[in-house]
Amino acid sequence: MNRVQQRESEAVRNDSREYLTFTLGEEEYAIDILKVQEIRGYDQPTLIANTPPFIKGVINLRGIIVPIVDLRLKLNLPRVEYTPFTVVIILNVAGRVVGAVVDSVSDVLRLTPDEIRTAPEFSGAFDTRYIVGLATVDDRMLIVTDIERLMRSSEMALLDEAVEQEEGGA
Amino acid sequence: MAIDMSQFFQIFFEESEEHLATMESLLLELDVAQPDPEQLNAIFRAAHSIKGSAGTFGFADLAETTHVLENVLDRIRKGQLALRADMVDVFLKAGDVLRGMLAAHQGHGSSDPVAVAALCTTLQQLESGPPATVAPAADTPAAASPSEDSVATMGRYLLRFVPTAHAVTSNAIPQLLDEWREQGTVEVLRQPLATDDDLTWEVRVSTSQARSALSEVLEFVAESGRWQLLDEGAVEQAAGFGLFDAGEQITAVESVVPDAAGGIEEGDGFGFFSPLPELTPPTLLPSSPASPPAAAAGRTPTPPVPRRSKQGGSADSSIRVSVEKVDQLINLVGELVITQAMLLQSSLQFAETLPETLHTGLIQLERNTRDLQESVMSIRMLPISSVFSRFPRVVRDVSGKLGKQVELKTVGEATELDKGLIEQIADPLTHLIRNSLDHGIEMPEARLAAGKPAQGTIFLRAFHQGGNIVIEVEDDGAGLPRERILQKARERGLPVSDAMSDNEVYHLIFEPGFSTADVVSDVSGRGVGMDVVRRNIQGLGGRVDIESEPGVGTCMRVRLPLTLAILDGMSVAVGDQLYILPLACVLESLQATAQDIRTMGNQTHLVQVRGEYLPVVALHEMFNLQSAWQDFSQGIMVVLDADGVRVALFVDALVGQHQVVIKSLEANYRKVNGVAGATIMGDGRVALILDVTAIASMARKEIKKSRMGGG
Numbered sequence: 001m002n003r004v005q006q007r008e009s010e011a012v013r014n015d016s017r018e019y020l021t022f023t024l025g026e027e028e029y030a031i032d033i034l035k036v037q038e039i040r041g042y043d044q045p046t047l048i049a050n051t052p053p054f055i056k057g058v059i060n061l062r063g064i065i066v067p068i069v070d071l072r073l074k075l076n077l078p079r080v081e082y083t084p085f086t087v088v089i090i091l092n093v094a095g096r097v098v099g100a101v102v103d104s105v106s107d108v109l110r111l112t113p114d115e116i117r118t119a120p121e122f123s124g125a126f127d128t129r130y131i132v133g134l135a136t137v138d139d140r141m142l143i144v145t146d147i148e149r150l151m152r153s154s155e156m157a158l159l160d161e162a163v164e165q166e167e168g169g170a
Numbered sequence: 171m172a173i174d175m176s177q178f179f180q181i182f183f184e185e186s187e188e189h190l191a192t193m194e195s196l197l198l199e200l201d202v203a204q205p206d207p208e209q210l211n212a213i214f215r216a217a218h219s220i221k222g223s224a225g226t227f228g229f230a231d232l233a234e235t236t237h238v239l240e241n242v243l244d245r246i247r248k249g250q251l252a253l254r255a256d257m258v259d260v261f262l263k264a265g266d267v268l269r270g271m272l273a274a275h276q277g278h279g280s281s282d283p284v285a286v287a288a289l290c291t292t293l294q295q296l297e298s299g300p301p302a303t304v305a306p307a308a309d310t311p312a313a314a315s316p317s318e319d320s321v322a323t324m325g326r327y328l329l330r331f332v333p334t335a336h337a338v339t340s341n342a343i344p345q346l347l348d349e350w351r352e353q354g355t356v357e358v359l360r361q362p363l364a365t366d367d368d369l370t371w372e373v374r375v376s377t378s379q380a381r382s383a384l385s386e387v388l389e390f391v392a393e394s395g396r397w398q399l400l401d402e403g404a405v406e407q408a409a410g411f412g413l414f415d416a417g418e419q420i421t422a423v424e425s426v427v428p429d430a431a432g433g434i435e436e437g438d439g440f441g442f443f444s445p446l447p448e449l450t451p452p453t454l455l456p457s458s459p460a461s462p463p464a465a466a467a468g469r470t471p472t473p474p475v476p477r478r479s480k481q482g483g484s485a486d487s488s489i490r491v492s493v494e495k496v497d498q499l500i501n502l503v504g505e506l507v508i509t510q511a512m513l514l515q516s517s518l519q520f521a522e523t524l525p526e527t528l529h530t531g532l533i534q535l536e537r538n539t540r541d542l543q544e545s546v547m548s549i550r551m552l553p554i555s556s557v558f559s560r561f562p563r564v565v566r567d568v569s570g571k572l573g574k575q576v577e578l579k580t581v582g583e584a585t586e587l588d589k590g591l592i593e594q595i596a597d598p599l600t601h602l603i604r605n606s607l608d609h610g611i612e613m614p615e616a617r618l619a620a621g622k623p624a625q626g627t628i629f630l631r632a633f634h635q636g637g638n639i640v641i642e643v644e645d646d647g648a649g650l651p652r653e654r655i656l657q658k659a660r661e662r663g664l665p666v667s668d669a670m671s672d673n674e675v676y677h678l679i680f681e682p683g684f685s686t687a688d689v690v691s692d693v694s695g696r697g698v699g700m701d702v703v704r705r706n707i708q709g710l711g712g713r714v715d716i717e718s719e720p721g722v723g724t725c726m727r728v729r730l731p732l733t734l735a736i737l738d739g740m741s742v743a744v745g746d747q748l749y750i751l752p753l754a755c756v757l758e759s760l761q762a763t764a765q766d767i768r769t770m771g772n773q774t775h776l777v778q779v780r781g782e783y784l785p786v787v788a789l790h791e792m793f794n795l796q797s798a799w800q801d802f803s804q805g806i807m808v809v810l811d812a813d814g815v816r817v818a819l820f821v822d823a824l825v826g827q828h829q830v831v832i833k834s835l836e837a838n839y840r841k842v843n844g845v846a847g848a849t850i851m852g853d854g855r856v857a858l859i860l861d862v863t864a865i866a867s868m869a870r871k872e873i874k875k876s877r878m879g880g881g
Contacts, residue, residue, distance in 0.1 A: 046856040047747055048842055049793030058839065058848060058856050063505060065848045065856055067839040096838045158839060 016112040021142055022089065022102040025077040028140055029102075030109065031147040035091050039105055042086035052157055059099065061090065067158060069151075070101040077103075093148040098158060100147075109142075111135050116144050129153075182227050183276055184490070187269070189216040191559065194265050198562040202255045210247035213261075217243055220268065222349045226342040226391060232271050235286055238293045239264050245297060260292055262563070328359075329373045331388055331397035342391050343371065350375045493589065496549050503539075503546045504831040508850050510539045511828065515853060540829065550590070554632045554641070555583035557596045561603055561630060568607045575625040576611050578603075582632040587639045591730055594710055595641070598703040602643040602726050603628065605700065610647030610724050620721060622646065635729075638712075638754070644725040650676050650718040658684065676716040680704040713863075739830045739849070739859065742808065742821040745795040748857045749821075750830055750849060755862040757809040757816070759824055764803045777807055777818045784809065785869040788820040789860075792844060792868065798822045812866035819865060832859065844868065 019030040045057030045068045054073035058065050068088065072080045088099045116133035130150040135142045151158055193216040196209050217240045224232035239261070245251040267281070267289050274281040333343055350356045354377035362369045375384065388397045517524055517532050558580045569576040587595075611617075611626035618624050629644040652675050659666045659678050666678070678684060682701040707714050712730035739750035758779075766778045767786070775786040786807070790797035799805045799822060807818040830849035835842060835858070846861035 044855075046848075046858065047793075047795075048839075048845070048858070049795065050843070058835065060850045060854055060856050063508075063833075063850065065833045065835055065838060065850075098838060 016110045016115075019109050019111055019142070019144065020089070020105065021107045021109060022087070022105045024071055024075055024103055025079075028106065028142050030111070030135065030142040030144045031089075031091075033108060035093055035147050037090040037092045037097065040088050040090060040099075041084065042082055042088050042101060044082075055157065056101065061097065061099075064097060066090065066097045066099050068099040068101060069156065069158070072101060072103065074156075091147060091151065093151045096151075096158075098151055100151075109137060111137075111142075111144070119143070179227065179275075181490070182223050183272055185223065186220050186232075186272055189220050190265050190269055190272075192216045194262060194563060195559050197258050197261050197265075198566065200253070200258060202253055202258060205246075205253050207247065210243070210253075214240065214243040214247050218349060222345060222387070225345045226387075229271075229275055231281075231286070232268065232275070235264070235268060235271065235290060238290050238297075239268075242293050242297045251297070257296055260289075260296060264289055264293065326374065326376045326401075327384055328400040329371070329375060329384065329388065329398070330400075331371055331392035332369050333371065333391050334393050346387060346391060347373065350377055491549075496546075499546055500550065503543050507539055507543055507829065507831060508854075510535055511851070512853060543829065548586075550588050551586040552589050552592050553583060554585045554587055554592065554639075557592055557599060558583050558630055558632070560596065561599070564600060564603055565607065565628065568604055569611075572607065573613065574607065574611050575614050576607060577625055577627050578630060579627060580630045585632040585634060585639060587730065591639075591710060594706065595728070595730065598706045598728070599630075599641065599643065601700065601703045602728070603630070606643055606645040606647065606724065606726070610645035610649075612648050616648075620648075638729045638731060641728045641730070642725055643728075644723060646723040649720040649722055649724055650679070650716070651720070652676075655679060672718070673716070676718055679716075680714070737830050737832050737849075737859065739828050740808075741825040741828060741851075741857065742789070742806070742819075743823045743825050744789045744793070744821050745797060747793075747795060748825060748851065748855075749789065750828070750857050750859040751808065751810070751819070752846075752859070752862060753827065755810045755812060757811050759806050759808045761805075762803055762807050762818075764801070767802045775802065777802070779807075779809060779818065782816075784816050784818045786818045786820055787865050787869045790820075790822075792865070810862050810866065812862040815866045815870070817866050817869045819860075830857075830859065 018033040020033045020036050021028055021030045023029070043059050045059045047057045048055065048067075054070050056068040056070050056073075058067050060066075070080065085104075086101060087103075087105050088101050089105065091098050091100055115137075116135045119128060119131045119134050121128055130146050130153065132144040132146050135144055150156065193213050196213045196216070200206070200209055200213075217236050221233050221236035221240055224230075224236060242251070242257070243261075246253050246257070267285055270279065271281040271286065273279045347356050347358065350373075354375060356376075357374040358372070359374060360370065360372035362371060377384070385399050388399060514532055514536060517529065561580070562578055565576055565578040606628050611628070612620070612622075614624040617626060627646050629642065631640075631642040631644070633640055652672060655675055655678050656666055656668065656670075659675075659681070662681075662684065664678065664681060666675075680700050680703070684700065704714055707728055707730070710730055712728060715727040715729070716724065717727065718724040737750070738753040740753050740756050741748050741750050743749075760779065762777050768776045768778065768783065770776055775788075776783040777786050778784075786802065788797070788802075789795070797805065802820055805820055805822050806824055807820055808824070809816060809818050828851075830851075832847045833849055835845060835848045842858075844861055844864045845858045846864075847859045848856050849859055851857050
């Protein structure tokens with residue numbers, strides 16, 4: 001208890017930030033909690049034609065139309081199921097509301113900039129451009145992700161300008 | 171004690187804007203050679219109202235400038251000064267300056283004191299005589315001009331009020347009396363001295379103004395709730411009834427208000443009302459608004475004897491409400507519609523067991539919701555005249571600058587459309603009109619040489635067509651120069667060919683940076699504008715079409731959706747998905763037989779509908795869905811009219827008709843080809859609204875492809 005308090009006050013001093021962590025397959029990711037609007041269950045979205053498969057469609061979130069992206073499909077995870085326990089993280093990025101489907105949400109953590117180390121160059125499902133760094137908490141490795149940058153990117157095809165880039169490249 | 175005047179500033183600003191707008195439109199209508207006295211009076215009244223309220227609110231600069239303007243106008247309407255065309259220009263200019271001053275008072279921009287001073291000098295020169303007194307009409311009691319032509323609409327009112335401290339210090343009351351005096355007669359029955367305990371004024375006014383106009387003024391100058399406005403419409407008869415004592419006569423009136431009208435008739439003196447400091451209404455006149463709540467609502471109460479002048483009729487039947495409130499209401503009603511649809515849909519599951527009363531209740535609810543929705547939506551609908559009214563000025567100014575003679579004719583000003591659209595359509599329309607003035611209408615000599623009257627005409631029309639509102643800007647000018655546009659397009663490196671259709675060529679003028687003008691003027695020629703026009707209009711969900719004939723004229727046709735928020739839709743099913751078609755585009759639906767279906771180039775399918783072959787667009791192919799049917803004869807063909815192009819859309823089934831609230835897909839996602847928007851269905855799920863125009867153009871492309879493939 002005391003230790004936690006101490007840790008927290010220390011963390012505040014070091015201008016730490018809170019992160020939401022979630023799992024995708026075997027990996028654990030952390031995103032800035034200030035980008036998260038809410039967490040909800042998965043509803044069958046309405047299909048949008050001629051979109052990449054990881055864009056599941058749109059849902060009605062209390063009167064607004066919100067696109068749903070399945071990050072598991074984006075990462076080519078082998079096992080993608082939709083159960084009553086499937087979780088959608090509703091994100092507030094780039095002035096928009098976007099839902100991201102993940103395997104599960106695990107934790108809310110405080111991380112100081114010191115705790116986040118630069119990630120090595122690697123070829124993963126995400127371009128390292130979207131990786132802020134790696135953090136280790138209790139022997140778990142967290143991939144700290146710039147979710148806003150990822151969602152804005154052309155490969156997500158969520159925004160008009162991004163789409164144009166993609167079409168231009170194709 | 172003193173009420174905070176600043177809370178009324180916004181109303182003052184809005185009203186002054188309206189007065190200025192009225193003045194401007196009247197000035198533009200004015201026939202300089204033979205001005206209509208009614209119009210002159212109306213212009214004068216507008217200027218006067220601004221002066222009056224500017225004085226009341228302590229905007230001295232505004233009041234002074236309007237005062238000078240008013241003096242000139244007054245002499246003109248009295249026939250002491252002949253109206254000249256250059257005067258109208260100066261008056262219009264004055265309106266602009268006043269508008270600038272108003273804006274400065276509202277905190278945006280600053281007014282130019284030099285321009286104001288110059289204007290005042292010009293106006294005084296126009297007046298070309300000794301500056302008139304503060305209230306010129308005071309010399310002629312029972313002001314000749316308005317009373318002569320409006321005797322029939324004169325109303326008599328007894329006014330009792332306690333002025334606010336601010337109104338006293340700013341000397342607003344004498345100004346007010348002057349104002350009324352110019353529009354009728356004023357009789358001051360009681361004027362409190364500064365030392366009096368009871369500060370109640372009593373004034374009898376005979377005026378052509380509407381009761382509501384008086385009560386509005388009173389609301390400004392009087393302490394909140396401490397005023398009375400009694401209708402004495404039938405006072406001529408009442409005076410003889412002997413009911414009223416010859417009340418106290420105010421002897422000091424003449425000295426304090428030197429130009430007060432004479433003619434206080436002894437027997438008329440309504441002393442009946444004299445010592446009533448609490449402003450309790452006399453029991454004989456129970457309907458007078460005396461209690462504070464009634465006075466607060468004082469704009470709308472029905473007068474006991476409704477006597478309204480022609481001008482004031484609409485003022486008391488409307489209220490000002492902020493747009494946010496209306497939008498909030500619309501959003502709430504939108505949600506209500508969704509909830510209602512949801513209830514109805516879930517009730518269908520229990521169709522057998524549903525109690526009769528519940529069923530009737532739901533039906534009733536549906537009807538009421540729909541009516542409510544319609545009424546709420548109509549709040550936002552405004553006549554397009556509010557946009558059109560600014561164009562006479564534009565045409566006048568620009569044609570003057572260009573040395574052209576142009577007349578603007580407007581048709582369909584009463585056409586209503588959404589307030590949001592009205593605000594955003596003004597700029598594109600201004601561009602189109604300037605474009606017509608600059609490029610369309612020729613110089614007078616050229617027109618005469620072409621056998622046309624020297625004066626060009628621009629028609630501005632608005633009308634409803636289907637679910638759209640159409641606004642046309644048509645000129646009888648030279649038409650669009652096809653060759654020249656092509657040449658310019660080639661210079662700019664645009665992909666063009668001589669084989670392009672006229673329509674395609676004309677649409678090149680909407681390309682960014684495109685201009686055929688040789689000289690860049692301040693009217694147009696920079697090539698910005700038309701592309702902005704198209705973008706703005708597309709942003710509103712509309713389109714621009716061009717029709718043009720060399721030597722005859724050009725017609726720019728803007729098509730806009732009626733409202734941005736609600737759509738009458740037909741839902742269709744494809745596979746397990748539901749889509750909404752705008753009902754306005756649906757002509758009919760039918761089940762085709764196998765022999766009605768033909769192919770072209772072995773790719774494109776055509777369906778024969780009453781002897782006509784229409785291209786078939788299969789929605790499941792377009793959207794890569796799994797159709798429930800194997801061939802076209804099993805599902806339903808929905809014949810769509812997309813801007814004159816007819817196509818048959820093949821769907822699995824028709825589901826129903828709904829009014830849907832249009833939600834943006836682009837707010838959180840992006841534009842999807844073939845989809846105009848989204849909506850939320852009764853069960854809370856999202857359905858996409860199809861973009862019929864895009865579907866039709868896809869069909870056209872298909873046909874072109876197959877033609878090329880076949881030929």
